[in-house]
Amino acid sequence: MESANPFTDRLLIEPKPQTTWRGPHAFWFTAMGIGGALFLNEVLFGIEMGRVLGLSLSHLLSLVLIGIGGMVLIADLGRPLRFLQAFRNVRHSWITWGAICDFVFMTLDGLYILPTFTWVNGARPFAGLPTGPGTAVGGVFTVVAGIAAFVVIIYPGMVLAASRAIPFWNTTLIPLQFLAFAHASGLALVLLARPASVNGALLLSAVLLVLLCLLAMGAHLLAARYGREASRESLRVLLRGPLAGVFLLGTCLLGLIVPLILGIVTLNGAGPDFAASAFIIMGVLSVAGNFFSKFSVIRAARFAPLI
Amino acid sequence: MPRWGMVIDLTRCVGCYACSMACKVENGTPPGVWYSPVYEKETGTYPTVNRMFIPTLCNHCRDAPCAKACPTGALQQRGDGIVEVDSDRCCGSRACMNACPYGALHFYENGRDDFVQGSTPFGDRAYAGLTEGTVMKCTFCSHRIDQRNLTPACVQTCPTECRHFGARAAPESNVSRLIREKNGSPLRPEAETDACVFYLR
Numbered sequence: 395m396e397s398a399n400p401f402t403d404r405l406l407i408e409p410k411p412q413t414t415w416r417g418p419h420a421f422w423f424t425a426m427g428i429g430g431a432l433f434l435n436e437v438l439f440g441i442e443m444g445r446v447l448g449l450s451l452s453h454l455l456s457l458v459l460i461g462i463g464g465m466v467l468i469a470d471l472g473r474p475l476r477f478l479q480a481f482r483n484v485r486h487s488w489i490t491w492g493a494i495c496d497f498v499f500m501t502l503d504g505l506y507i508l509p510t511f512t513w514v515n516g517a518r519p520f521a522g523l524p525t526g527p528g529t530a531v532g533g534v535f536t537v538v539a540g541i542a543a544f545v546v547i548i549y550p551g552m553v554l555a556a557s558r559a560i561p562f563w564n565t566t567l568i569p570l571q572f573l574a575f576a577h578a579s580g581l582a583l584v585l586l587a588r589p590a591s592v593n594g595a596l597l598l599s600a601v602l603l604v605l606l607c608l609l610a611m612g613a614h615l616l617a618a619r620y621g622r623e624a625s626r627e628s629l630r631v632l633l634r635g636p637l638a639g640v641f642l643l644g645t646c647l648l649g650l651i652v653p654l655i656l657g658i659v660t661l662n663g664a665g666p667d668f669a670a671s672a673f674i675i676m677g678v679l680s681v682a683g684n685f686f687s688k689f690s691v692i693r694a695a696r697f698a699p700l701i
Numbered sequence: 702m703p704r705w706g707m708v709i710d711l712t713r714c715v716g717c718y719a720c721s722m723a724c725k726v727e728n729g730t731p732p733g734v735w736y737s738p739v740y741e742k743e744t745g746t747y748p749t750v751n752r753m754f755i756p757t758l759c760n761h762c763r764d765a766p767c768a769k770a771c772p773t774g775a776l777q778q779r780g781d782g783i784v785e786v787d788s789d790r791c792c793g794s795r796a797c798m799n800a801c802p803y804g805a806l807h808f809y810e811n812g813r814d815d816f817v818q819g820s821t822p823f824g825d826r827a828y829a830g831l832t833e834g835t836v837m838k839c840t841f842c843s844h845r846i847d848q849r850n851l852t853p854a855c856v857q858t859c860p861t862e863c864r865h866f867g868a869r870a871a872p873e874s875n876v877s878r879l880i881r882e883k884n885g886s887p888l889r890p891e892a893e894t895d896a897c898v899f900y901l902r
Contacts, residue, residue, distance in 0.1 A: 407740055407755070410804065414795045472793015472808065472834030479773035479792050489772035489796055558766055558892045559802040697804065700740070700888050701755060 409624035409696035412560060418470040420689035423550040424579075425463030426496075427572055428681065429456040430547035431580030433503065437540050441596065443587040448512030451587065453503055460546060464496050488556060492549035499542035502535040547576045560695045561621055562628035567614040568691065574610045578603035579684040582653065586677025589670045594661065600676070601657040608650055611687070624698040631694045641690040649683010704763075704782040705841055706869025706897040707856070708879045709756055713863035716741055716754035720855035720864065724758075727842060727854035729827020734807040736839035737855050756864070758855065759784065759805035759839035760887065760896035767838075770800035775836075782869070782897055783841050791835035798836065802892040806838045841866075869897050 435441040436452040443451035468477045481497075483490045509526030512518050525531045551569030558564055581600045585592055615632070618625040632641045656672040664672070716739060724730070724737040737758040744751050761784050768776040768784060775791035778784045786806075798806045809831050820828070831837065842853035851857065856864040867874040876899070879885060885899035 407742065412799060414798045414808070472795070472810070472836075473791065473832075476773070476790075476792035479775075479790055480794065481772075482774040482790075483769075483772050486769035487772040487796070489770070489794060493772065553770075553796065554799075556766075556770065557800050558894070559800055563799075695799075698802065698889060698892075700757060700803065 407699045407701055409627045409699055412692070412695035412697065415692050417689060418466050420685055420692055422463045422467045422470075423572065423688040423692075424681070424685045425459045425466070426492075426550055427547050427576030428579045428583065428684065429459030429463065430499075430543040431576040432456045432459070432583065433499075433543045434540060434547075435577070435580050435584065437536055441581070441584055443584050447514070448510045448518070449507050450510070452584075453507045455583070456543070457500055457503055457507075460496055460500060464493075464500075488549050488552040491545060492553070495542040495545040495549065499539050499546055502539040502542070506532055506535045506539065548573055554691070554695075559697050561625040561698050562618055562695050563691070565614065565617055567610060567617060571607070571610040571614060571687070571691075574603065574607045575684045575687055578607050579680045582677045582680030585673040589673040592669070592673060597657060597661055601654060601661060604650055604654045604657065604680075607687075608654070611645075611650075622698055624696040627696045628694040631696070632690055637690050637694055640686050641694075644686030645683050645690055648679050649686055653680050653683070702780045703868035703874075704870040704897070705761070705846070706782070706867065706876045706899070707758075707841075707853075708865040708876045708885055708899045708901060710863040710865070710879075710883075710901040711753065711755065712902065713861040714739075714754045714756060715861055716752070717860060719858045719860060720756055723854040723858035724839070727845070728839075729823070729830070730807075730837070731809060731828060731831065734809070734837065736805075736807075755888075755900075756855070757803060757805075757888070758898065759841075760803050760894065760898040761839075761841060762894035762896045764893065764895045766800040766802070766892075766894060767797035767806060770796040772796065779843075781846075783843050783846075784838070785840050785843065786836055786838055788832040788835045788837070791832070793834040793836065795836065802889045802894060803896075806836050809833060809835060809837050 432443070432452045433456040436450065441452075443455070445451060446454060468474050471477060480493045481490055484494070505523065505525040506527070508520045509518070509523040511520055525535055548569045551572035554563040555566060555568045578600070581596070581603055584596070585600060615629060618629040631637050653676040656676050660669045660672045718739050721735055721737050721739055725735065728736060730736060737756060740755045740757060742753050742755070744753060761782050763782065765776065765778055765784050768778060772794055773790050773792050775787045776784060776797055777787065793808070795808055798808060811833050842851070845851040845853060852866045856866040865875050865879055867876040869876055871877060879901060880899050883901045885901050887896035887899055
């Protein structure tokens with residue numbers, strides 16, 4: 395609903411597009427989300443992706459994705475060498491909390507998996523560290539890293555949601571969307587990595603997560619439809635404007651509907667060959683759709699008119 | 702310490718843009734950066750057409766969303782209410798720019814190459830104080846207020862005296878009386894930033 399305008403009964407200055415954040419931020423959001431989700435999927439639900447050189451692939455990919463996401467963010471700063479200053483505004487800034495949790499997660503998860511590193515000749519140079527799986531310290535690290543991973547997933551959404559200047563972002567549906575997409579993509583990557591180990595429960599979970607993404611996104615768009623002028627303009631841009639291709643094709647069709655259909659067909663008794671191909675397609679499209687959804691949300695943002 | 706505020710009388714603004722130019726000269730802002738832009742809009746249909754001019758600037762909000770969004774704490778509010786950027790601390794995340802409802806923050810990438818014929822001595826001197834890759838904004842001409850007890854350049858320059866500057870918190874100050882007597886309102890009140898710039902219609 396529009397608030398009472400003390401100056402005129404019509405909006406005088408059109409909603410301006412947000413141009414500050416672009417593709418690098420979409421990549422950052424996507425990488426952080428998937429990285430955090432892969433970690434939580436393993437520690438909370440035991441969903442593993444396999445091992446590489448003795449290291450859990452889930453943990454390793456989490457580290458890599460969150461690390462790369464962080465590097466992309468730092469590179470996009472106006473003064474990248476000042477990135478350590480970003481830890482200062484603990485009282486108010488979600489970016490500060492995210493930076494802290496990024497660092498905490500990477501340190502603790504790195505120390506957690508390091509003792510399991512096995513060289514090609516079978517040597518385990520770090521096996522003596524008391525921080526690995528099965529140790530008390532390792533258990534504490536897992537809990538703290540898990541909390542940090544959850545914050546890593548949602549803090550980009552909270553950064554957007556905290557913006558009172560952009561009505562399309564200023565909703566709790568944004569971090570919920572980010573959470574849903576992160577887990578959907580994380581699980582889709584598990585399907586891609588280990589198709590032979592996928593059972594009915596895992597596949598059903600993947601399908602349900604895609605449905606959850608559709609639900610969260612649909613609720614967000616509906617809220618924008620009945621929201622302020624700037625929200626409605628954002629919706630118009632997504633559905634009929636310059637972002638329609640990226641959003642409708644990239645996010646909705648390829649990122650959500652195609653994986654959903656493939657998942658449902660596979661659940662209903664498709665053969666193993668079809669299932670293997672379907673999992674690969676689901677994995678790739680889910681990650682791509684996740685990126686396109688973040689890109690669409692960022693680029694569709696419109697500042698509310700001044701008057 | 703007074704808490705500064707500004708009142709802009711829209712019935713007196715004639716859209717001369719003197720305030721925008723005075724601000725640019727006083728603060729030496731680079732090309733494309735206007736701390737105090739004036740928006741112009743036509744309303745109505747022929748034959749009843751009107752033009753409205755809306756001078757804008759940083760509102761130095763008491764609940765400044767830019768300061769909350771900034772991860773480095775580079776945006777700080779002084780005791781007198783002026784919100785300033787510490788360019789030595791700013792890392793250029795631009796989170797503040799997306800948080801500000803008034804578009805008051807600007808990112809300085811590199812302004813030295815904007816003129817084909819090269820910079821001027823004025824530009825060299827003005828840009829020497831800027832830090833590339835950081836954010837910049839209106840400061841209510843705090844250097845004029847602090848050192849010479851003057852009003853902001855936009856207020857002093859305005860030929861129609863549509864801008865008024867004074868202590869917002871003092872009930873008998875010029876700005877307080879104008880807000881009270883003429884129903885002054887801030888822009889985008891729904892943003893709930895407790896802005897210190899009010900408009901009279």
